Amino acid sequence: MALSNLNQFLKTFFTTHECRILSREEGVFTVQLTEEMDKALMNRPFYWHYMKKMGKTGDPMQLTFITNSEKREYKGEWIHFGSPRLQQIIHHLKEKERYTKLYQKDISAQNKALYPWLVTNIKISYIGKQMKEELFSIGLNLVNGMMRTKMMDLLKNISLQMTIPDYCYSISPIIMPKSGYKRIENVLKQYIQDQNHQWAEESLRTLDSELKLLHHFYKDNQDENEEQLLKEEMDLKNRYQPTIKLQVVNGGIFYLSKSLT
Amino acid sequence: MNQLDIKYDNNFIENLNLKLKKETPLSSWELFKLAYDAEMFTLTPNFDGLIAVNHLPHLKPLPHQIKAAKQVVENMNGRAILADEVGLGKTIEAGLILKEYMVRGLAKKILILVPASLVNQWVKELNEKFYIPAIAYRKNYSWEHCDVIIASLDTAKREPHQEDILQIDYDFIIIDEAHKLKNHRTKNYSFVKQLKKKYCLLLTATPIQNKLIEIFNLVSILKPGHLGNYESFKKKYDKQSNHTDKQYLKQLIQKVMVRHTREQTTMSSSKRKIKTVWINFSPEEQAFYSKLDKDTYSSPLVKLTLLREICSSREACFMSFKKIMEKQNQENNSNLVHNFIIEIEQLPHHAKAKKVIDLVQKIGDEKVIIFTEYRATQYYLQWYLQQHGISSVPFRGGFKTGKKDWMQKIFKDHAQVLIATEAAGEGINLQFANHLINYDLPWNPMRLEQRIGRIHRYGQEKDVYIYNLAILNTVEEHIMKTLYDKLNLFEGVIGKIDDILAELKLNNLETEVKNIYRQSETSGEMKIKLDNLTSIIQGQTLSESGDQYGTV
Incomplete structure (x- = not known):
């Protein structure tokens, strides 16, 4: 997916962190950072340490971003997909925004019950000679055990808040989150096992043939080079041994109305 | 597949439970969703391809650099010798490859060993061009705690550094000026050999200086056993080895080495669209040409020049006749020359010039460059x-x-x-134009390449259109058909042709062709001789391809 709307992405990031957007014209905008964001992004711990010591409030900085590459002569940071600042923001998001508990709001007057869902966004990495990744968004109804994929797409269309709305009540889960998570994991395990893993076979074949070469290389004086040989073997295994990694990007408990599902 | 190694995430659900119990602040929907979006667009959806370039919009790598990087990542599994000629940007290739592995999350711990004088340059390039946060080693830095560190080989191999460095599992190692490692008995070599590494790039402009054993040593750092072991290699290749063995060795080396020469890389991504435009002389012109061709008075070389000139313009030919006349004024044959001059004056506008008007009008608003061999033609064309x-x-x-x-x-x-x-050699870059008319063809193909090089160079974003004008039933037709077409001279292989001529102990092509013209009695004989010449060159081209160490 291309980062098609960088402007929108950055604006959401900063406004939800309570930073004011000061000026905006097409392709260029300035943000007044808060103290919290300044600490997170500007990498000047000594300044903040000093201010605290002196009992002063400190002066958070402003940042000007250029998103339109044709306006790069403006004073500011050109921000694009690979720019260190964007990578820093992305890193910050991935680090901080991992857990949540949210409630659906604006639900109909009749049905005030909210059902608990475990929602997990899980990344699968396939690592062999090369690597690729897949991202899944899976939700599990913790009352009846129903499972849904593309959960984030569904959630994008409703409103969510961090506290339970007035006059609503939440149903207690029957399935505990931990065993719910196991169910999700098992489904993905099955998904992985059903695939054709040609990439892994190729990787193993390469590993095998390079190991053979390696042994041929040392065949005449294996003993005196044992340590070196073991090191080279390790290097090869680290490079080629196919691995699949499951990693939860983020997730949490979502209380959703019955009608939604 | 049954032996799949799957690593699960065991922390997430525990942490979630903990956070829910402790009522610690959790993510808002906006930020939760934003984090998901961020993951989505930093995802690596395919095994293949170079995704690093999407991260580097300000960098415009040359096509051969991208190709090299792809080759190393996709076919060489991240271990290779980068052996481009000096100045073709090995650092850019290395940076691209390193960035690719970093973006894909496969390389975190990185060591870069370069000559002391180049440390700062590497730091600057990696940071500015590739956003790779590389730092130069300074006293008391910990090797353990720096993720991307650049140091000189001499520093790294000294104690106590050596011991520290050899403890670390590196994901990626780059060694610049790697020809310093060609001797396996040196401390440098044994140190590098002991480094723990997944991916590794060795950069050198001169992979083989004297002996084949040098390349064996380099390859053995990357892929021990790829060229056999030391004894067998020495036995087989280091002495007088036969041709087949050498070919086989070259193929093996191509699997671990990327090498471009300057001549291979002048190409940009724009393509050459070559069109030969055949033209017929008007009857008057043709009659004059035939008469000139049959004339036995002038020496073959002079005649050849005159024939070529009349294919270009009346004016060019006229100027030569005038010169001849001035020289031979006293002699009796001047009458004949005089007749030619009178006839030239009566010729109509040149068929080629008319064609040029046609072409330029068809090309429309775009810029056109016309090359001619003759100054007189240049004046004439400007006027026309x-x-x-x-x-x-x-x-x-x-x-x-x-x-x-x-x-x-x-x-x-x-x-x-x-x-x-x-072509006026260097000093003129015309890549804002992309149409070139070769009004007449030089007989020295090197000059042709220089002409095309004015517009077909780095920075040319459009395809380049080249129109070659040649008149049927003239010397131009011979040259076009026997030389240019047959040897693909328009495709930028000229550097190779030059090497081949040297190997065949031939002079440059122009002299060879002139000799053939001078020594041939009939046009049939001439054609056969030209054919022979091109066949020899073609034969050599075939046996030469693959005659290079490293992939191109």
């Missing part, structure tokens, strides 16, 4: 274009730098056509 309302500027090698710049500027801003007599 002007008669048809087409603005043009002349350009000659003899112009002073200031005038060259001035003409170039007029061409860029005002005139549609530039008429040049000489």
Whole structure:
């Protein structure tokens, strides 16, 4: 997916962190950072340490971003997909925004019950000679055990808040989150096992043939080079041994109305 | 597959439970969703391809650099010798490859060993061009705690550093000026051999200086056993080895080495669209040509020149006759020359010039460069274009730098056509134009390449259109058909042809062709001789391909 709307992405990031957007014209905008964001992004711990010591409030900085590459002569940071600042923001998001508990709001007057869902966004990495990744968004109804994929797409269309709305009540889960998570994991395990893993076979074949070469290389004086040989073997295994990694990007408990599902 | 190694995430659900119990602040929906989006667009959806370039919009790598990086990542699994000639940007290739592995999350711990004098340059390039946060090693830094560190080989191999470094599992190692590692008995070599590494790049402009065993040593760092072991290799290749063995060795080396020479990389991504435009002389012109061809008075070489000139313009031919006349004024045969001159004066406008008007009008608003061999033709064409309302500027090698710049500027801003007599070597870059008319073809293909090189160079974003004009039933047809077409001279292989000629102990092509013309009695004989020449060159081209160490 291309980062098609960088402007929108950055604006959401900063406004939800309570930073004011000061000026905006097409392709260029300035943000007044808060103290919290300044600490997170500007990498000047000594300044903040000093201010605290002196009992002063400190002066958070402003940042000007250029998103339109044709306006790069403006004073500011050109921000694009690979720019260190964007990578820093992305890193910050991935680090901080991992857990949540949210409630659906604006639900109909009749049905005030909210059902608990475990929602997990899980990344699968396939690592062999090369690597690729897949991202899944899976939700599990913790009352009846129903499972849904593309959960984030569904959630994008409703409103969510961090506290339970007035006059609503939440149903207690029957399935505990931990065993719910196991169910999700098992489904993905099955998904992985059903695939054709040609990439892994190729990787193993390469590993095998390079190991053979390696042994041929040392065949005449294996003993005196044992340590070196073991090191080279390790290097090869680290490079080629196919691995699949499951990693939860983020997730949490979502209380959703019955009608939604 | 049953032996799949799957690593699960065991922390997430525990942490979630903990956070829910402790009522610690959790993510808002906006930020939760934003984090998901961020993951989505930093995802690596495919095994293949270079995703690093999407991260580096300001960097415009040359096509051969991208190709090299792809080759190393996709076919060489991240271990390779980068052996481009000096100045072709091995650092850029190495940076691209390193970035690719970093972006894909496969390389975190990185060591870069370069000559002391280049440390700072590497730091600067990696940071500025690739956003790779590399730092130079300084006293008391911990090797353990720096993720991307650049140091000199001499520092790294000294204790106590050596011991620290050898403890670390590196994901990626780059060694610049790796020809320092060609001797396996040195401390440098044994140190590098002991490094724990997944991916590794060795950079050197001169992979083989004296002996084949040097390349064996380099390859053995990357892929021990790929070229056999030391004893067997020495036995087989280091002495007089036969041709088949050498070919086989070259193929093996191509699997771990990328090498471009300068001549292979002048290409940009724009393509050459080559079109030969055949033209018929008018009956009057053809009659004159035949008469000149049959004439036995002038020496073969002079005649050849005159024939070539009349294929270009009346004026060019006229000037030569005039010179001849001045020289031979006293002699009796001047009458004959005089007759030719009178006949030239009565010829109509040149068929080629008419064709040029046609072509330029068809090309429309775009800039056109016309190359001719003759100054007289240049004047004539300028006048003739002007008669048809087409603005043009002349350009000659003899112009002073200031005038060259001035003409170039007029061409860029005002005139549609530039008429040049000489490629004028360096100092003129015309990549804002992409149409080139070879009004007449030089017999020295090197000059042709220089002409095309004015517009087909780095920075040319469009495809380049080259029109070659040649008149049927003349010497031009011979040259076009036997030389240019057969040897693909328009495709930029000229550097190779030069090597081949040297190998065949031939002079340059122009001299060879002239000799053939001079020594042939009939046009049939000439054709056969030209055919022979091109066949020899072609044969050599075939046996030469693959005769290079490293992949191109």
